[in-house]
Amino acid sequence: MILTAFRLPRRQKSPGRILLPIAALVCFLAALDLRQPRILSGDPSGRIVLVTTHVPVDLKWNSEHLGPQIRTVFEKIDEAIRRKAQLVILPESVLPLFLNREPSLLQPLRQRARKIDIVLGALYLTSDRQNRNSAYLFHDGSYQVADKAVLVPFGEANPLPDWAGRWINRIFFDGAPDYRPAAHPGTFTIEGRKYRIGVCYEGTSERLYTDWPKHLILLSNNGWFHPSVEPTLQRLLLEYYARKYGTTIWHSVNMAPSYMIQAKW
Template structure:
């Protein structure tokens, strides 16, 4: 009988094999490059340049084309860098909780989570399955959050930012791979991806003032600045009255108080509302719960509309209660989650029906159910500026505006306030640019 020999592989050799297989520089570089192509629209639209807007979707299409031929490891790295490029800014809010040291960890977590999501898509070698899974990413909401909508890659330029648009692009890529000698025929599918109609924007039939503030988050919640901020907000309202506006919109938490407990301030706002309708953001404290609310002052009366879509890990912890309590105690000084409304709210100004949205709600599909003509959205983007967060928020709002034909009047702190309307046909954008 021959003796049995055991060969032990040194730990160092095993690590070397692991590193060579999963952590090659080539895979990391390829993943980063494709992630950059798939994220280009977030950065290029910052310049508001007609040429850059035109080429943006083609860069993304090339990125998808290269992604489809990747192995699952490169898929992971693509998703890893996509997660970072789209959501690095989420970690910036930790600064205001004295948790800055956790910023790299939170950025890494976003990279790993979306890396794993892309890894699942790349685990199947069949390109059709990959296409279907990539299309579904936009409709997958881990912890009730997903601003990773790949249809946004077509928001600029000549294509339609929709499931039809992106699905047609994927059909083009698949047929380009499989037709071989007749690859050029695949271009037909790009015709189906084109934006062929434009929803006409609606505008409020009365003079509306969309105010803007640039208050740093470092002082916004400081009680020492409470009176200063209140006086500044009241001055904006007075200026709107002086300039003949019918309706004035102030940002989220323009009044950094529990407004329902501020009787004197409420009386002042009621008095001013006899001259102008006022919509402002503020907090509410009621029955041991706090709410993020919009307050409407009209004709001397007050109405309140609470937020119904809370920000995960910002306004609520979407985990079992015992874990929620632990996280709130450790990271948020024992603060409790916000309470939320059961659904969206609506109100009328001069018989015009308007749907209410507070920040995150303006980027959620539920808010646009029934395709309302008008939404008034208020935001505080001071938590994340300077970063690309306001631009990504704006892109998501414009995506839903295009999908539903809704006009959004958006008042913000920390970023610009504006009226957001459905995407115009690219040819009209070009002709408008030529006239300028």
């Protein structure tokens, strides 16, 4: 009886011995973060086509190379239509011009948008002559625009005071004016689904993710950094935000592979 009395407390402690390693295992698995997103070369459903282009920067803004770039855009859209896709996404500045001032291009894009939704990058010129780096959505014969909200310091907008900014632009950028940012990130609704819209650099800014968007379309021109590790660093940051906010990202790129980052929740 005495021996039994001494053994009982030990038996009552045994559940703790089991729970402790289980708790440790749970903490270990949590540290591994099982929500690691998947990197895919394209949308597995086939409904969304991600276009990759291969235009070096020295040709991107060369007027003699504008014609081939325009032809490539329409060839990629027509190919996506033949594949019966619902949406085709093309990179940042895939049309390196103020698209809203080009009726000869807007008309055929609107016509094709009766067969497929189109998201592409181009410039936008406001009524007061401000330059915008933008994404265009063509849908059912019409279009809408989402302007870039987070600009590249010095590359797109000078963070210095106006007098210093004008001097820097004159010396280093041939007097080119700064782009103007949108007040807030843009969103397109496509087939009933809301997509946050990002253009290149701003896709690596947490500002695009703070309201936990489930879907994001990102357009990039990585030709500025070719060859370099920039596309890899960009992808790692996108993976981080996809994991942190549960955001699935469709990324169309110039001068680097396009891909989809599928969030896991």
